Amino acid sequence: MKIGVLALQGDFAEHIIMLKRIGAETAEVRLPEHLQGLDCLIIPGGESTTIGKLATDFNLMTPLREFGKSHAIWGTCAGAIFLSKDVSRDQPLLGLMNIKVARNAFGRQTASFEADLDIAELKQATGTAQPYHAFFIRAPIIESVHGDARVLSSLSDGRIVAAQEGHLLATSFHPELTRDPRFHEYFLSLAS
Numbered sequence: 408m409k410i411g412v413l414a415l416q417g418d419f420a421e422h423i424i425m426l427k428r429i430g431a432e433t434a435e436v437r438l439p440e441h442l443q444g445l446d447c448l449i450i451p452g453g454e455s456t457t458i459g460k461l462a463t464d465f466n467l468m469t470p471l472r473e474f475g476k477s478h479a480i481w482g483t484c485a486g487a488i489f490l491s492k493d494v495s496r497d498q499p500l501l502g503l504m505n506i507k508v509a510r511n512a513f514g515r516q517t518a519s520f521e522a523d524l525d526i527a528e529l530k531q532a533t534g535t536a537q538p539y540h541a542f543f544i545r546a547p548i549i550e551s552v553h554g555d556a557r558v559l560s561s562l563s564d565g566r567i568v569a570a571q572e573g574h575l576l577a578t579s580f581h582p583e584l585t586r587d588p589r590f591h592e593y594f595l596s597l598a599s
């Protein structure tokens with residue numbers, strides 16, 4: 408399997424480090440032709456408006472939408488925003504996932520936090536029992552899921568922080584910043 412990481416802006420390097428740690432072959436994606444031969448794609452955290460602007464400038468919007476019809480894509484934080492259909496404001500979105508997202512839902516950068524999440528699918532897929540320790544950095548929440556999208560994880564107050572729609576995955580936190588490879592392993596299981 409060859410895993411692409413959209414490398415326009417944000418913490419793509421951290422995703423690549425994690426993927427290499429679990430023995431995956433990786434490729435940085437900056438141009439439409441870089442999608443050729445990939446099995447799946449990760450869109451990193453960063454700044455969703457910048458990622459959207461650069462994806463538009465580099466003519467990636469249509470190729471990414473086409474890729475997502477038949478390949479697994481996982482968006483983390485800004486990447487989840489970029490994957491969504493609706494963010495209640497005008498900015499370039501891939502619109503692939505039937506989720507409505509609220510940006511910066513926990514406040515400013517200084518309100519970033521960590522939380523332990525119980526994710527049944529992750530535990531099942533990786534055969535482990537411990538909770539998943541997640542980092543939220545000026546994170547969005549997933550306000551609602553529609554169509555075939557379903558909730559994968561919520562905070563204890565019910566706010567949705569991970570969703571899945573078939574081969575598409577969105578997390579409002581940053582698995583690439585942990586030492587825990589389970590989320591990346593889970594994504595690879597969706598892609599294969």
Ligand code: GLN
Pocket residue numbers: 451452453454455456483484485486488510511544545546547
């Ligand atoms: N606040 C950023 C946005 O709205 C996302 C932050 C992140 O990716 N850590 O795009």
